[in-house]
Amino acid sequence: MSHAEPLSLPSYLDQPPEVVAHLAELYRRRTVMRIDGLSKLFGSGAEEVVALRDISFDVHHREFISVIGPSGCGKSTLIRILAGLDYPTAGQVLVDGLPVEGPGADRGMVFQGYTLFPWLTVKQNVLFGPSMKGTPKLRAEEKALEWLRLVNLSDFADAYPSQLSGGMKQRVAIARALANQPRILLMDEPFGALDAQTRASMQAHLLRICGQVNITILFITHDLDEAVYLSDRIVVLGARPGRIMEIIEVPVSRPRSPNQFLSGSFLSTKRRLEELIHHVEISAKPESEMMAEVYG
């Protein structure tokens, strides 16, 4: 077998009719989160670093949108600003038309390091958000069990996080965020610390959950397969300064399955991402310049 000919792929811009219809329907939905001209500078004067420059995009109801980019492109800064844990230098974030002033229960977040409360059992972790709002305990508890069933962890309701594996911990974190009924779920490289098998099963879990629950997700990752597999759209960021290179409408039809990893539309999207990100990584700074920076 020889591959003298380069693999011919369909263009990533060619969308099959069901994807066109899906996206058209998606754009008609209400905007849950509007990111409007977001910029973030660190330091000042000669030390000034532009972490993010003029980031704008909308997230629609029940959309799954990924943000991908090379390391140092400001993905984490972006999601921290969206969560309200950091402040933009310019621009604003609107949730349901209201500006974000700080962290809030309307934007749930799943972190890469599981951040479960170690002193609470799995069920108590899921109950944390509702109890902050003062939800009556009995009803909240019943709901918590329901959320745990959704992530297939009802048998571990009374376990402590230290007794769980990484994948299980992250599923609890997802249940905990969802139990709070956020308008949007922000996920910051949630599966980045997991091994390949667990990661694949978590992706399957997440797709299933998206099918069962009305939830809008903004997902940060550096894994190209993951981004294409899960998303409706992918925001590609470039590095130094962090800016939007392209927003890709994923031409892979739903429902998604691992079989699609080798489909033409999947591969062409992935190739496009590779092009964008590799191009960015190479041209961001010549090596000599970086050496000069490191060694003075």
Next chain:
Amino acid sequence: MNPPKPNQKRRVKLWAVRSPLSRKASTSATFLAFILPFLTWCLLAYVPFVWHPLVLVQAPGDSNIPGTYSYLAQGQRVEKSEFDGRNRELVAAGKPKAVGVAANPIYFQAPDEVARALYTAFTTAPERDGDLWLHESLLQSIKVILLGFLWSAVFGIPLGVLGGTFAMFSRLTEPFIDFVRYMPAPVFGALAVTIFGLGEEPKVTIIFIGTFFQMVLVVANTTRSLDVSLLHAAQTLGAGPRQLVFNVVLPGILPALYRDMRILLGWAWTYLVVAELIGEKSGLSAFIYQQQRYRHFDNVYAAIAIIGVIGLLTDQALALVAKYLFPWESGNLALVRLGRGLRRSLPAPKPAAAESLLTIGDE
């Protein structure tokens, strides 16, 4: 090509770098930690040619023979050179030699003497009326320690937690505390006596000063070491500042705080002697001081050993309690199970109406 026998014993290295000991080796080593010093003590106390720098005079010989060393008397502990000198004098005078056995100094007591004293010190009435029995002294000491430590915790823990939580609070308090903490607690002794008079209060004050300032800084540090991402997670779940402190910071640092308190309690004990010797002497220190004056060194050792035993036992007891209190760290679920059992024995709550619960938003 033979497969290894399944029950073949793996050679366990006792001195491997940074690797855990087997349970058996660990237990044995713990016992050895006490047995080795004890054996050394026995060796020094009972084997005549090991140390024994003095001679216990049993029969001084004819005391009518004049000489430099004629002062030797029965029951005296004298230097070997003195004893030999006296014998030379006696031999020169044609008299039989003095009789004596190798002995240790009076302050070095043998294990059996201290062991006996551990019992008799409790049962012997004090030599003077008004002096305290050993158990009374002991209770007095424990009371001073606990009061000083409790007051210090009552103020130190909240201040430390606030300092570890709010940078502003930390800047407002810690520089001054850092300044005071370098002043040795005993320098406040005279002042404390002037203010509070004789009695217990100045002693409690010294323990308080000795532990409080350290406690604030230690607790603040522990609070700061809480993983900040837990606070971020709680914020995205809707927790406000008050809830962050009470529902995240406090439970989050609890096991570490408990460990700090264990260490600081030991710290409080080190200030005990200083505290008890200011103003009117009290407690174990007074007992030890008094026994030393009567040259009852067996009782002195007994009292010192009691302090060690109390320290060791409280620390071990607190460590054991921690296992039950913090099941998420120890994996010991006994208390949790007990709680669940109790809850189950209560009447079951009425289940809510069945409906689809998994809804988010309004669409």
